[in-house]
Amino acid sequence: TSPCDRPAPATAGLSHDKWEIDHTELMLLEELGSGQFGVVRRGKWRGSIDVAVKMMKEGTMSEDDFIEEAKVMTKLQHTNLVQLYGVCSKNRPIFIVTEYMRYGSLLNHLRRHEQSLSNNQGLLLDMCIQICKGMAYLERHNYIHRDLAARNCLVGTENVVKVADFGLARYVLDDQYTSSGGSKFPIKWAPPEVLNYTRFSSKSDVWAYGVLMWEVFTCGKMPYGRLKNTEVVERVQKGMILEKPKACDKEVYDIMRKCWSHLPENRPSFRVLKEQLISVAQRLL
Numbered sequence: 001t002s003p004c005d006r007p008a009p010a011t012a013g014l015s016h017d018k019w020e021i022d023h024t025e026l027m028l029l030e031e032l033g034s035g036q037f038g039v040v041r042r043g044k045w046r047g048s049i050d051v052a053v054k055m056m057k058e059g060t061m062s063e064d065d066f067i068e069e070a071k072v073m074t075k076l077q078h079t080n081l082v083q084l085y086g087v088c089s090k091n092r093p094i095f096i097v098t099e100y101m102r103y104g105s106l107l108n109h110l111r112r113h114e115q116s117l118s119n120n121q122g123l124l125l126d127m128c129i130q131i132c133k134g135m136a137y138l139e140r141h142n143y144i145h146r147d148l149a150a151r152n153c154l155v156g157t158e159n160v161v162k163v164a165d166f167g168l169a170r171y172v173l174d175d176q177y178t179s180s181g182g183s184k185f186p187i188k189w190a191p192p193e194v195l196n197y198t199r200f201s202s203k204s205d206v207w208a209y210g211v212l213m214w215e216v217f218t219c220g221k222m223p224y225g226r227l228k229n230t231e232v233v234e235r236v237q238k239g240m241i242l243e244k245p246k247a248c249d250k251e252v253y254d255i256m257r258k259c260w261s262h263l264p265e266n267r268p269s270f271r272v273l274k275e276q277l278i279s280v281a282q283r284l285l
């Protein structure tokens with residue numbers, strides 16, 4: 001059919017689609033750091049809303065595919081997910097604009113506050129429960145994270161913890177990151193079916209969540225210490241799992257271990273995990 005036959009897209013005629021942010025309404029402030037895609041800065045949107053702005057370095061991401069997906073991502077809304085406000089896609093580099101989390105990554109937060117956190121099992125468990133709630137929401141919406149880890153969670157005021165960058169891994173162009181043989185692939189958070197067949201699912205997110213729980217209860221240790229990626233792959237295939245962190249109660253470790261069941265179908269769902277963690281927290285605290 002010729003273009004004039006086709007019905008106009010629903011947003012035709014609107015000056016901006018609702019996920020499109022007008023970059024003249026953004027004021028860029030200090031740099032927060034840099035990640036897979038380049039520099040991230042704090043900003044103000046419409047004069048008063050605190051935002052984080054990822055400025056996508058050219059050639060680091062498949063931009064058109066991401067801009068299409070952004071329409072779906074803006075609809076994912078939960079207190080334990082870092083909210084995507086929108087994108088500035090009319091200029092290059094494109095900007096990804098999200099809510100701002102003032103205390104940075106959970107990994108750095110754990111390492112910075114190890115002293116006070118290491119004997120506060122209640123707070124560590126609460127962080128895990130918050131992340132589990134965010135992941136249970138994604139699971140309900142059949143949304144797979146693909147790179148869940150403490151480095152990809154963020155800390156806000158009053159010990160709020162949120163999951164960030166869910167689904168973004170699909171748009172990274174660097175094959176050192178995307179292929180399981182690559183130097184940047186998150187091997188230590190990957191289950192056997194991802195290592196062997198890159199078969200991602202909410203159950204592979206559950207495996208990664210178990211490793212994230214281990215990161216939380218060790219206050220940010222590197223899983224499997226200095227083992228090289230090839231050594232980790234070999235041991236995970238043979239069923240080796242991470243040891244119980246000192247600060248961690250046996251019951252909590254038993255839940256971690258279930259996340260590392262070899263077969264995905266033997267791992268609990270995030271919905272079940274949430275119930276188990278909440279009942280352990282009630283018994284323990």
Ligand SMILES: CN1CCN(C(=O)c2ccc(Nc3nc(-c4cccc(NC(=O)c5ccc(C(C)(C)C)cc5)c4)cn4ccnc34)cc2)CC1
Nearest residue numbers: 032033034035036040052099100101102103104165168169
């Ligand atoms: C007292 N401390 C002082 C130092 N400090 C900070 O400087 C600091 C404070 C707030 C920060 N907040 C945020 N920082 C970031 C941020 C900063 C640097 C890098 C990144 N990460 C990325 O850009 C990034 C992450 C993952 C991925 C893939 C696709 C691989 C999964 C791709 C890109 C995010 C994003 N945010 C979204 C909402 N809030 C933030 C970050 C850092 C923390 C507080």
